[in-house]
Amino acid sequence: MNYILKNANLFDGTNNNDIQENMCVVVENGKIKSIKPSSEEIQEDYEIIDLQGKYLLPGLINLHAHLFGTGKPSKSLGGGTMQKLLVKFIHTPLGKPVIDSMVTKHITSALNSGVTTIRSSGDFCFSDVRIRDKINSGEIIGPRLIVPGPAITCVGGHGDGTFAISNDDPNTLADYVKSHKEKGVDYIKICVTGGVMDAKKKGEPGEVKMTLEQTKAVCDMAHKFGLKVASHTESSKGIEVALDGGVDTVEHGSFLDENLVQKFKDNNSAFIVTTSPALPLAKLSPSITKLNEMCVYNSNVILDGMVNGAMDALKNNITVGLGTDASCPLVTPYDMWREVYYFAKFYGVSNAFAIHTATLVNAQILGIDNITGSIEVGKEADLIVVKENPIEDLKALRDVDMVMVGGKLIDSPKYERNEQIDEWLNSLINMKLKYGAMKN
Ligand SMILES: [Zn+2]
Structure with missing residues (x-):
């Protein structure tokens, strides 16, 4: 299947820290064919997925x-x-x-x-x-x-x-x-x-x-x-x-x-x-x-x-x-x-x-x-979509809205969670440790 993912807030995984707003990513035969602003005309007649400003990242x-x-x-x-x-x-x-x-x-x-x-x-x-x-x-x-x-x-x-x-x-x-x-x-x-x-x-x-x-x-x-x-x-x-x-x-x-x-x-x-x-x-x-x-x-x-x-x-x-x-x-x-x-x-x-x-x-x-690790033309379409901005809060990565692996789409990804373990681990999220002196 081939897809046009449009209206994405794109974080491409390279060392460019910026989010590129309103982008469009074309996926063809499992690979990323093009990346351009959503406003530009797209030639292909592929299935369109409107991400409505959600965040698109590498898997x-x-x-x-x-x-x-x-x-x-x-x-x-x-x-x-x-x-x-x-x-x-x-x-x-x-x-x-x-x-x-x-x-x-x-x-x-x-x-x-x-x-x-x-x-x-x-x-x-x-x-x-x-x-x-x-x-x-x-x-x-x-x-x-x-x-x-x-x-x-x-x-x-x-x-x-x-x-x-x-x-x-x-x-x-x-x-x-x-x-x-x-x-x-x-x-x-x-x-x-x-x-x-x-x-x-x-x-x-x-x-x-x-x-x-x-x-x-x-x-x-x-x-x-x-x-x-x-x-x-x-x-x-x-x-x-x-x-x-x-x-x-x-x-x-x-x-x-x-x-x-x-x-x-x-x-x-x-x-x-x-x-x-x-x-x-x-x-x-x-x-x-x-x-x-x-x-x-x-x-x-x-x-x-x-x-x-x-x-x-x-x-x-x-x-x-x-x-x-x-x-x-x-x-x-x-x-x-x-x-x-x-x-x-x-x-x-x-x-x-x-x-x-x-x-x-x-x-x-x-x-x-x-072949993978970033959203760049020619790489495999290994992608995830999340609702909130992960650069502001990494907890956004917890709920993934869509996954694509090698161009194969998982539309509403679901899995079984262990609520007891989740609860224990969530108690660690606000813990203060003495580390973290260095900023990169
Ligand atoms: Zn091990």
């Missing part, structure tokens, strides 16, 4: 989401016998369609909330690869998916036994990369450090798990195939190992010193913040998060490290991207708008820069900025 890009979960805090995903049984079931022939239908449901929620590209970050049994193929073949409508299959880590590393496969031998880890490549992954996800729940000591989250040798073995093999590598990394020591090993994106991140800043620059690596799980786990009452005192303390250490580290990165012109870490406790598939909101609120950047980051910068990090 959001979520750089870090696991596709299997709803974000509902759940005992069965927090370890123990229930988790073991669940993971065992997922790996049976009966489990495959179950996990695939869960993934399909969650990516549909994400798309209908305005996310037109997702880089998934470790899922079970290559479900992400299968669903990506269904989307690409046109069997289902979904966001553009960039997928790694299961994460790769050392024995006892983060996600081992759930969304990651493990081995301690560097050669075997490199072989995993080979077989992932054969199965059709788009990039490789590794877990260099542990996570909040894996920590054994107060004050020491993000314990380094993978050695430099293991990390390097994975990165070298991946780069040989032209695949990028992202690493779950929640401590400064872990960042050093990850960057020395050659990773392309440091996920979550932590405090940076001069040495780490230099390594980011030398590698041309990006820092991907995921405030969406870190903030509620650190700041909501343990009666909601069900975390023990050590985990609450460590969550605060991780949040501090992430915010301070990313602000240092921005100051030093290191690329900072955004992801939600969906499927973590309290991170739903449909809350990318919160990540954008947190970025402006806690990291001292403008609303316009936060949207620019969640669109074009994220596309640049993925290396797909030639």
